[in-house]
Amino acid sequence: MPRTPVNVTVTGAAGQIGYALLFRIASGHLLGPDTPVRLRLLEITPALSAAEGTAMELDDCAFPLLSGIDISDDPNVAFDGANVALLVGARPRTKGMERGDLLEANGGIFKPQGKAINDHAADDVKVLVVGNPANTNALIARAAAPDVPAERFTAMTRLDHNRALSQLSKKTGVPVSEIRRLTIWGNHSATQYPDIFHAEVAGKNAAEAVADEQWLANEFIPTVAKRGAAIIEARGASSAASAANAAIDHVHTWVNGTPDGDWTSMAVPSDGSYGVPEGLISSFPVTTAGGEYRIVQGLDVNEFSRTRIDASVTELTEEREAVRALGLI
Numbered sequence: 532m533p534r535t536p537v538n539v540t541v542t543g544a545a546g547q548i549g550y551a552l553l554f555r556i557a558s559g560h561l562l563g564p565d566t567p568v569r570l571r572l573l574e575i576t577p578a579l580s581a582a583e584g585t586a587m588e589l590d591d592c593a594f595p596l597l598s599g600i601d602i603s604d605d606p607n608v609a610f611d612g613a614n615v616a617l618l619v620g621a622r623p624r625t626k627g628m629e630r631g632d633l634l635e636a637n638g639g640i641f642k643p644q645g646k647a648i649n650d651h652a653a654d655d656v657k658v659l660v661v662g663n664p665a666n667t668n669a670l671i672a673r674a675a676a677p678d679v680p681a682e683r684f685t686a687m688t689r690l691d692h693n694r695a696l697s698q699l700s701k702k703t704g705v706p707v708s709e710i711r712r713l714t715i716w717g718n719h720s721a722t723q724y725p726d727i728f729h730a731e732v733a734g735k736n737a738a739e740a741v742a743d744e745q746w747l748a749n750e751f752i753p754t755v756a757k758r759g760a761a762i763i764e765a766r767g768a769s770s771a772a773s774a775a776n777a778a779i780d781h782v783h784t785w786v787n788g789t790p791d792g793d794w795t796s797m798a799v800p801s802d803g804s805y806g807v808p809e810g811l812i813s814s815f816p817v818t819t820a821g822g823e824y825r826i827v828q829g830l831d832v833n834e835f836s837r838t839r840i841d842a843s844v845t846e847l848t849e850e851r852e853a854v855r856a857l858g859l860i
């Protein structure tokens with residue numbers, strides 16, 4: 532018997548991440564080779580034609596798992612029945628825009644989208660916010676969706692996690708498949724903290740294997756934290772295929788579980804763990820099983836890590852204060 536298709540809503544579908552993401556969702560990389568999907572694409576009115584062009588290309592791939600594509604500029608339509616919601620479309624920072632202006636502009640997007648998810652999405656909806664500032668956009672959407680369990684709203688730090696894996700692999704010469712338990716803490720911004728103190732490379736503690744605090748503080752952490760800006764500088768556009776890949780990884784892991792003995796990084800509403808104020812959407816080490824995630828408990832946080840986690844969490848607290856002052860949460 533064919534299974535009922537899972538409704539996957541993607542916002543910003545005509546953008547560059549959307550173009551790298553949709554074909555992989557339709558070919559089964561998001562939910563697996565046995566799960567049919569129906570794509571529900573949300574775009575702003577001027578970009579509907581471009582979204583239709585992408586839908587034509589999706590049709591032309593004849594993906595066996597793709598059961599249909601709907602396109603709309605109305606969040607109430609696009610989130611109707613959504614089981615998975617990928618909130619990619621966002622307002623980029625433009626010249627002369629202050630941080631407050633950016634938060635306000637994105638509030639105008641994520642507040643109505645949160646409400647539409649609240650009113651129309653499926654009971655089991657899982658939300659991933661990719662559009663920047665991702666953590667705080669997720670906070671805004673979650674606040675507008677009081678009937679949806681708060682823990683279903685997450686933001687993406689999996690790209691940062693994958694970047695950290697790759698940098699550590701290069702430094703140690705150990706393949707990424709033999710690196711476990713890396714953590715990204717905090718905000719998806721330059722204040723994020725990629726933590727290798729609990730990580731293992733080929734079964735050995737990563738910090739001990741590297742034994743190079745200079746590299747850790749002055750190369751590894753800034754390279755990972757500023758990678759997004761380095762890609763914009765080199766490409767003239769922000770990361771797209773790697774961001775789409777990380778979005779696939781995030782949802783795939785959430786749905787299918789983390790391997791035994793490993794964890795991943797997700798920005799999720801804090802329950803107060805590790806001193807992160809409750810309700811902030813901050814990145815933590817998480818394990819997943821049965822479609823749910825749990826923040827890994829009981830890790831020792833040394834002085835080096837504490838200072839850096841606190842700095843990123845302070846930034847998130849300030850963002851929360853700013854959107855509160857704007858009446859967005």
Ligand code: NAD
Nearest residue numbers: 543545546547548574575578620621661662663687690774
């Ligand atoms: P893009 O400008 O190519 O595409 C964004 C799309 O969103 C556009 O097609 C636009 O029309 C659409 N859009 C704008 N407002 C919308 C709305 N209200 N509803 C639906 N669609 C809307 O941008 P991109 O390169 O695809 O990046 C998208 C976002 O992802 C940006 O905010 C970017 O900074 C962010 N990003 C996050 C990460 C991460 O790791 N969290 C990584 C890379 C990029």
Ligand code: LMR
Nearest residue numbers: 663758759760762769770
């Ligand atoms: C990234 O990490 O690549 C992006 O979040 C950068 C950006 O500002 O879009």
